[in-house]
Every structure is written in structure tokens, then in C-alpha cells.
Amino acid sequence: MVELTNKVIFVNNHKTSIRMAKPEWDAFESICNQENISRNEMIEMINKHKNDNLGLTCSVRLFSLIYFYKLLTANQTSNNNTSTPIFEAIREIS
Numbered sequence: 001m002v003e004l005t006n007k008v009i010f011v012n013n014h015k016t017s018i019r020m021a022k023p024e025w026d027a028f029e030s031i032c033n034q035e036n037i038s039r040n041e042m043i044e045m046i047n048k049h050k051n052d053n054l055g056l057t058c059s060v061r062l063f064s065l066i067y068f069y070k071l072l073t074a075n076q077t078s079n080n081n082t083s084t085p086i087f088e089a090i091r092e093i094s
Contacts, residue, residue: 004020005019005022005025007019007020009039009040009043010040011043012044018043018056018060024060027068028042028064031064043060045090046059046060049093054093059093063090064089066089067088068085070089
């Protein structure tokens with residue numbers, strides 16, 4: 001059984017928490033490391049651009065999924081798209 005883990009974060013100086021499974025946290029941390037950005041900075045960016053109808057946890061999961069999908073498809077196509085997966089994923093969560 002997959003265990004969910006709460007992590008306390010700060011979004012715009014407000015304390016909140018996000019609850020995800022360990023593999024979700026690992027994937028999100030990998031993105032942060034790859035992009036050289038702190039977890040809180042990335043979450044604030046996601047929060048700022050997310051669709052108002054979605055919660056923060058859902059938006060973080062969706063962002064991670066889109067990021068890895070864009071990364072995978074960018075490696076499979078030969079077009080000259082200069083946009084990076086982080087910015088494409090941010091655009092698509094809004």
C-alpha cells in the first residue's frame with residue numbers, strides 16, 4: 001500500500017501542506033534539482049500560474065506529469081522548439 005506523506009511548505013509566506021505519495025515527491029524533487037530551483041520556489045510558481053479550479057496538490061501533480069511528458073516528447077521530436085519543459089508545463093496548468 002502506498003503511503004501519503006505531508007510536507008509543510010510556505011506559499012507567499014503562508015504555511016500550508018501538500019500530501020503526495022513518495023514517488024510523486026521524488027519526481028517533483030527531481031524536477032526541482034534538474035531546474036536548480038527550490039521546492040518552495042517551484043510550488044510558488046505553480047500556485048501563481050495554476051487553474052483556479054484546481055487545488056495546489058493537484059496542480060503540483062499535473063505540473064510534474066506535464067513536465068516529464070514534455071521532456072519525453074522533446075527528446076522524440078526533431079523540431080527546433082526552444083521552449084523548455086518547465087515553461088511549457090507552467091503554461092499548461094493554467
